[in-house]
Amino acid sequence: xxTLIVEDEFSxxxxxxxxxxxxxxxxxxxxxxxxxxxxxxxxxEKEPYDLVVLDIMMPNVDGxxxxxxxxxxxxxxxxxxxxxxxxxxxxxxxxxxxxxEAFYEGGANSYLVKPxxxxxxxxxxxxxxxx
Amino acid sequence: MVDNQQIFEREQVIQRLGDxxxxxxxxxxxxxxxxxxxxxxxxxxxxKELSDAQKAVHKLKGAASNVGSDLVRDNALSVEQxxxxxxxTSIFSRFxxxxxxxxxxxxxxxxxxxxxQNKT
Numbered sequence: 272x273x274t275l276i277v278e279d280e281f282s283x284x285x286x287x288x289x290x291x292x293x294x295x296x297x298x299x300x301x302x303x304x305x306x307x308x309x310x311x312x313x314x315x316e317k318e319p320y321d322l323v324v325l326d327i328m329m330p331n332v333d334g335x336x337x338x339x340x341x342x343x344x345x346x347x348x349x350x351x352x353x354x355x356x357x358x359x360x361x362x363x364x365x366x367x368x369x370x371x372e373a374f375y376e377g378g379a380n381s382y383l384v385k386p387x388x389x390x391x392x393x394x395x396x397x398x399x400x401x402x
Numbered sequence: 403m404v405d406n407q408q409i410f411e412r413e414q415v416i417q418r419l420g421d422x423x424x425x426x427x428x429x430x431x432x433x434x435x436x437x438x439x440x441x442x443x444x445x446x447x448x449x450k451e452l453s454d455a456q457k458a459v460h461k462l463k464g465a466a467s468n469v470g471s472d473l474v475r476d477n478a479l480s481v482e483q484x485x486x487x488x489x490x491t492s493i494f495s496r497f498x499x500x501x502x503x504x505x506x507x508x509x510x511x512x513x514x515x516x517x518x519q520n521k522t
Contacts, residue, residue, distance in 0.1 A: 280460075280461045280464045280465060281431055281434075281435045281465075282431045282432050282435060282464070282468045282469070283464050283465070285427065285428060286419065286424070286428060286468060289419075289427070290420075328460060330457055363463065363464065363467075365479055385464055385467055386418060386464075386467040386468045386470070387418075387468075388418045389418060389419060389420035390420075
């Protein structure tokens, strides 16, 4: 499994690296623009990600916008349905409206509320057929 | 003054992180980054740069939640909400609570690491 971890806060990023590093290769982006760039680059190199774990609230380009651009890029390449990268959004407990937007408008597959729980993340990976 | 249990839920954090090694590492990361977030936040508040203050306190909120401190997370959330309302009176008073409890949390986490080092 190849994962892109997108998170601007250091300890949250570290936790995701620890949890996801067990399942294969991962790369890291610290804002939405880097996420979009990394996603496109991986595509161009014909080594796309299997999973993007995307924090919603980040400076500059946020997670919502990054998700929209990732889905738009896939659509442009003719990728639909099962071929789309799996995206887990990560959100703060006090921010439910963002989750709704990510699901209904952005095309996220799943979401997790911070603080990230090892078992919950594993369960989501199973639900998405990634492990 | 709050007691240690109120400020930091040790067993819950270890369970959530899966093992004690990750737990120690995350505490170390927190102790490195937390003072930076607090300095950024305090400077931004004093300069009335609320967008920068918001970014710093949001990071602190996430970091506090990662190390299992609901108290500091809630304090950070209060500051964040006061910033959104641009309510300076609340920003200053809530920041003062946040600062005090963040310092208490850091002291507890330093002890936690020392305790762990003595064990090994």
